[in-house]
Amino acid sequence: QQQVKQSPQSLIVQKGGISIINCAYENTAFDYFPWYQQFPGKGPALLIAIRPDVSEKKEGRFTISFNKSAKQFSLHIMDSQPGDSATYFCAATYREYGGSQGNLIFGKGTKLSVKP
Amino acid sequence: NAGVTQTPKFQVLKTGQSMTLQCAQDMNHEYMSWYRQDPGMGLRLIHYSVGAGITDQGEVPNGYNVSRSTTEDFPLRLLSAAPSQTSVYFCASSYSPSGAPETQYFGPGTRLLVL
Numbered sequence: 001q002q003q004v005k006q007s008p009q010s011l012i013v014q015k016g017g018i019s020i021i022n023c024a025y026e027n028t029a030f031d032y033f034p035w036y037q038q039f040p041g042k043g044p045a046l047l048i049a050i051r052p053d054v055s056e057k058k059e060g061r062f063t064i065s066f067n068k069s070a071k072q073f074s075l076h077i078m079d080s081q082p083g084d085s086a087t088y089f090c091a092a093t094y095r096e097y098g099g100s101q102g103n104l105i106f107g108k109g110t111k112l113s114v115k116p
Numbered sequence: 117n118a119g120v121t122q123t124p125k126f127q128v129l130k131t132g133q134s135m136t137l138q139c140a141q142d143m144n145h146e147y148m149s150w151y152r153q154d155p156g157m158g159l160r161l162i163h164y165s166v167g168a169g170i171t172d173q174g175e176v177p178n179g180y181n182v183s184r185s186t187t188e189d190f191p192l193r194l195l196s197a198a199p200s201q202t203s204v205y206f207c208a209s210s211y212s213p214s215g216a217p218e219t220q221y222f223g224p225g226t227r228l229l230v231l
Contacts, residue, residue: 009156036222043120043206043222044159089158103149103174104220108158 002027004092006107013114019077021110023090026071030092034104035064035075038087047088048075080114087111117142120223122207128229129197137192137226139207145221147210148190152176152203153225159206165190197230204228 005024013019023033034049050057050064050073057064063076077084090107123138141148149164151174161174165184179201181193190209194201204227210220 006158034219041225043208043224045222046219103161103164104159106159108156 002105004090004105004107006090006110008110009108010111011113013077013080013112015080015082015114015116017080017114019075019080019084019112019114021075021088021090021112022072023074023092023107024070024072025092027092027094028071029094030105031094032092033064033066033073034091034093035062036089036091036106038089038109040086044089077112080112082114082116085112085114119143120207120209120221122205122223122226124226125224126227126229128231129194130231131197131199133197135194135197137194137205137207137228139190139192139223140188141190141207141209141221142188143209143211143221144187145209145211146187147220148184149174149208149220150180150182150190150192151206151208153206154203162192162205194228197228199230202228202230 007022035047036044037047038044048059048062050066052068061078066073087109089109091104093104120141146167150162151159153159160176162180163182165171168187171182204225206225207223208220
């Protein structure tokens with residue numbers, strides 16, 4: 001119930017295309033869903049995040065779509081560029097009673113390659 | 117601010133050796149954590165700390181020890197290295213435990229090879 005399932009494992013997209021990465025979860029207590037971007041040889045960095053009170057959040061070319069009833073959320077990268085080539089991780093977390101804890105549960109990652 | 121720093125960047129150990137991976141942050145973050153990253157496995161939490169003097173186990177704690185004597189430092193100790201501990205290790209910190217609305221900031225990683 002603590003898992004976050006991410007797909008696909010790898011994705012190849014042409015420059016200018018739309019990249020879509022999907023994640024699903026079981027724990028309905030999750031209340032924060034970030035996406036992290038990791039370039040080779042670097043640590044992950046927060047890309048964009050959403051809370052379940054909204055169905056969509058957009059920042060530039062990056063959009064999170066959230067479906068609370070289906071317990072799914074996805075990352076859309078519009079007009080994908082070669083510079084977007086990286087590994088993307090979805091994650092989820094929640095605050096336990098009393099406000100403590102809140103460790104991130106990560107998906108297994110999607111390696112995105114954008115071909116010029 | 118240097119953010120989250122990790123040393124060393126790369127280390128080779130022989131089976132049975134011990135070593136300490138260093139992690140430091142200069143953002144006065146209360147929450148710090150250690151993850152390991154293996155191909156196809158994502159990021160798995162090893163240990164975490166919600167403040168100086170407080171540590172707890174994550175998903176894969178066996179073979180690792182941590183301590184948190186100061187807010188800034190959170191070293192990870194491998195007691196007796198095994199080939200299964202070959203991995204890339206990331207330290208992260210955030211202002212609040214959930215990283216929400218605050219971000220979890222990751223260090224650049226330590227690549228460990230155990231022969």
